[in-house]
Amino acid sequence: MLDSQLVMYDEDHRRILAVIRKLVQSAHAKGIFVVDRNGQLMAEAGEMRGIDTTSLASLAAGNIAASGGLAKIIGEDEFPVHFHQGRRDSLHISTVGRRAILLVVFDERSSLGLVRLRVRKAQTELARIFEEIEKKSERAGGSAETPFAEITDEDIDNLFNS
Amino acid sequence: MSFINYSAREINCKIVYYGPGLCGKTTNLQYVYNKTNPDLKGKMISLATETERTLFFDFLPLALGEIRGFKTRFHLYTVPGQVFYDASRKLILKGVDGVVFVADSQVERMDANLESADNLRANLREQGFDPDRIPTVIQYNKRDLPNAAPLEEMRRLLNPRGLPEFEACATVGKGVFETLKAVAKGVLADLRTMGR
Ligand SMILES: Nc1nc2c(ncn2[C@@H]2O[C@H](COP(=O)(O)OP(=O)(O)O)[C@@H](O)[C@H]2O)c(=O)[nH]1
Ligand SMILES: [Mg+2]
Numbered sequence: 001m002l003d004s005q006l007v008m009y010d011e012d013h014r015r016i017l018a019v020i021r022k023l024v025q026s027a028h029a030k031g032i033f034v035v036d037r038n039g040q041l042m043a044e045a046g047e048m049r050g051i052d053t054t055s056l057a058s059l060a061a062g063n064i065a066a067s068g069g070l071a072k073i074i075g076e077d078e079f080p081v082h083f084h085q086g087r088r089d090s091l092h093i094s095t096v097g098r099r100a101i102l103l104v105v106f107d108e109r110s111s112l113g114l115v116r117l118r119v120r121k122a123q124t125e126l127a128r129i130f131e132e133i134e135k136k137s138e139r140a141g142g143s144a145e146t147p148f149a150e151i152t153d154e155d156i157d158n159l160f161n162s
Numbered sequence: 163m164s165f166i167n168y169s170a171r172e173i174n175c176k177i178v179y180y181g182p183g184l185c186g187k188t189t190n191l192q193y194v195y196n197k198t199n200p201d202l203k204g205k206m207i208s209l210a211t212e213t214e215r216t217l218f219f220d221f222l223p224l225a226l227g228e229i230r231g232f233k234t235r236f237h238l239y240t241v242p243g244q245v246f247y248d249a250s251r252k253l254i255l256k257g258v259d260g261v262v263f264v265a266d267s268q269v270e271r272m273d274a275n276l277e278s279a280d281n282l283r284a285n286l287r288e289q290g291f292d293p294d295r296i297p298t299v300i301q302y303n304k305r306d307l308p309n310a311a312p313l314e315e316m317r318r319l320l321n322p323r324g325l326p327e328f329e330a331c332a333t334v335g336k337g338v339f340e341t342l343k344a345v346a347k348g349v350l351a352d353l354r355t356m357g358r
Contacts, residue, residue, distance in 0.1 A: 006165045013169035038257030039221075039237060040165050040174045054204040054223045058237065062209075062218060065253040147230045148166075148173075148353035156350050159226045159234060160343050 006036065006099070007137045012129065013043060019125045020045040020102075027118035028110035030089065033103040034096070034126065035060050048105060056103070060093060064101050083112060094119055097127040099134060164259050164353065172233045175349050176257055177342075180282050181264035182274035183215070183243030186303040189332040190264065191222045191238055194342060197335065198224060216242040219254050226346065236346060243278065252285050260297040260349040261286075262341055264332075265320050267302050267310035272319065279320055297348025300327040301341045306334075 020032040024046045031048030035041055039061035041053045068078040082093040092104040092115045102123060104115055165174040179187040188208065195206045204223035211217050220240040225233060241251040263282060265275045283293040300321050304310060313329065321327050326344040330337030 008165070008167045008169060010169045013167070036165060038165070038176055042165075042167070052205055055207055055221070058221045058223070059207065062253070065256060066218070066250070069249050069253055147232060148350070149355075151229060151350060151354055153347075153351075155229050156347050159229060159346070159350075160339075 005137055006133070008042065008133060009136070012133050012136075015129050016043045016126065017045060019122050019129070023104070023118055023122045027104060027106065027115045029104050029106045029115065030109075031103075031105040033057070033060070033105075035101045035103065036099060037061055037064060037095075037101060042100065046105070060101050060103055064093070064095060081116075085112075092116070092119060094123060096123055097130045099130045100126065102126060164349070166232070170233070171231060172235060173229070173353070174235045174237065175259040175346075176237045176239065177260045177262065177345055177349065178254055178258045179238065179240040179262045179264055180251075180278065181243060181303075182266055182271060182278040183245075185243060185264045185266035185271070185275070185278075186330075186332040187240040187243065187264050188216055188220050190262070190301070190303075190330075190338050190341070191220050191240055193332055193335045193338045194224070194238065195222055197339070202226070215244070216240055217247075218242065218250050229350065234350070236349075238342075245277075248281065248285075251281070252288060255285050255289050255291075258286075258289075258291070258296065259352070260299075260345040262299055262301055262345050263320070264301045264303050264330075265316060267304045267316065268307055269309050269311045272311060272316075275316075275320060294323070297345060297352055298325050299341055299344045299348065300325055301330045301337060302327065303330045303332050303337075305329045305336075306331040 016034055020034060020043060024032055029046055031046035033056060034043040035057040039058035041057040044053060071078045078095060080095045084091040089105055089107050094102050096102050104119060106115055179190055181187055195203060202225045207221040209218040222238040224236045226236060239254050241254050263279060286293040286296060302316050328337040328341045332338055
């Protein structure tokens with residue numbers, strides 16, 4: 001099911017990071033963010049540390065969900081690529097498989113053509129990684145060995161008392 | 163669909179406040195936002211029309227603390243309640259882990275409550291969820307108003323399954339955190355049986 005639990009391990013995160021760090025270089029991007037379609041940030045690279053990535057992730061997911069809804073109305077499956085041009089910085093958004101969204105922020109040091117070209121390759125690599133993460137998550141979902149299997153009511157109560 | 167990030171040692175869960183237009187969903191989030199320590203909350207986003215009606219969603223990220231060494235983060239969303247925003251509501255339910263159904267206690271809003279409750283079940287199903295398995299709590303809001311329906315009647319209409327329920331007055335915060343805690347508890351308890 002599409003809405004099975006997603007579990008990301010250290011090695012998955014490192015692989016995603018490797019791809020987007022390379023993409024920062026090759027696309028001359030300012031910042032790159034990988035967000036899941038439910039609005040959570042998964043990885044970031046580039047020189048934009050300190051911006052509000054939580055909001056960024058939720059709005060990017062909302063944006064993709066809304067444009068996907070529009071696409072269905074006119075008989076498309078989705079709009080896989082979006083481009084927002086700003087005065088200084090621009091934003092390139094593309095979907096990665098069924099699960100993720102790739103955001104690339106760039107300025108005059110790069111160009112839409114270059115970003116589009118480099119994103120295409122990264123997209124394929126990311127899609128493959130996410131497919132593997134999903135397979136792993138599904139397997140993990142079947143077993144009981146999660147750190148949460150043993151959560152007690154007390155653990156949960158403590159969250160609210162601190 | 164909660165997201166467990168072993169790399170950041172984080173667990174992220176999505177909670178959606180559902181209910182008819184003007185029942186007090188945005189007010190719930192605003193109260194939580196105002197009462198939460200700045201270190202624990204992110205920015206509250208409201209995608210609203212000029213008249214402050216929710217257009218797409220409100221969003222409030224909250225960090226609750228740690229469980230077994232994992233930071234627990236809750237992303238709270240509201241849906242627009244007006245009937246014609248159904249397409250947006252469906253989108254916001256994607257990947258939901260827990261639902262707060264906010265009912266408007268005013269007698270004349272009972273039909274709207276019922277319609278919204280039906281709509282919630284239909285939309286959850288459409289997203290591939292079993293509505294009976296999503297952790298859900300019911301909030302009877304606006305208990306302060308003189309035209310509030312008797313609790314018994316609301317319970318009979320809106321909570322036949324006996325889900326956790328709370329009386330509230332969101333404008334002054336009564337019942338707001340109790341509701342949030344209950345749904346968070348339901349979501350976390352679900353993680354024990356992750357994957358099912
Ligand atoms: N009297 C009273 N008014 C409330 C209460 N909760 C919300 N309201 C008011 O109801 C109106 C609609 O609330 P809002 O949160 O925007 O509703 P939403 O459409 O569900 O997001 C606002 O004017 C609120 O101040 C409550 O508990 N009691
Ligand atoms: Mg609202």
